Amino acid sequence: GGEITWACTGMTGQSQYVFYLTVYRDCSGATWNYSNETLQVFGNPLPKDSLSNTNITSIIVKPDSSKWSQLNNGDMSPSCSSGAIPSFSCSSGDPGTIQAFYYKSDPVNMKGTPPASGWKFGWESFCCRPNLRNLAGGASGVITLRAFMYPDKNNSNVMGCIDSSPEFKALPISSICKEKVISNNHSAVDYELDSLAFAWDRTYDAPLSNPTPRAYAAGFNYN
Secondary structure: OEEEEEEEOOHHHOOEEEEEEEEEEEOOOOOOOOOOEEEEEEOOOOOEEOOOOOEOOEEEEEEOHHHHHHOHHHEOOOOOOOOOOOOOOOOOOOOOOEEEEEEEEOOEEEEOOOOOOOEEEEEEEOOOOOOOOOEOOOOOOOEEEEEEEOOOOOOOOHHHOOOOOOEEOOOOOOOOOOOOOOOOOOOEEOOOOOOOOOOOOOOEEOOOOOOEEOOEOOOOOOO
């Protein structure tokens, strides 16, 4: 899984946007090729580059190697103090360990007003969803992520740096240490103090240009 976010820097009078992609992998699963990835952009009309006035159809995000190395190469395994319990590590492929990969784009000079349905920023990778018991047909072999940038109530031009996206702060840790107190808070924060609402969503299949909801396996449903 993962997340797509963005932040408006407001630099050089162009209201540049930096886009971020975080990808999480199960360390007991497939390896990950940490190289450039592409966010696809959809919407009518599309956002434009405020310098060249051309449509923005994709955004390259590059490995944020500095952040990755500072955060233990993305290894989110817990450090257990009990001598009876060996330390977990992603490099050992221990079950329940998770590794994060962080990406960021170069500044994007973006202008335009998002349509009512929003601009969709999406990412997909042809990889690794083996044990999906609650969906018909099992694994699709494709991972997709998407995030929407909607207009504000005034239909403002985004070149005015109207908003940055909310951001999930809690890490998706699934393994914990014995006798350790755990507090789960899977909420998001918004630095402009916007109101946030949360809801479950369906699982959607590729392609990003026309995603379709996956059917549930027998005995499972949305509710």
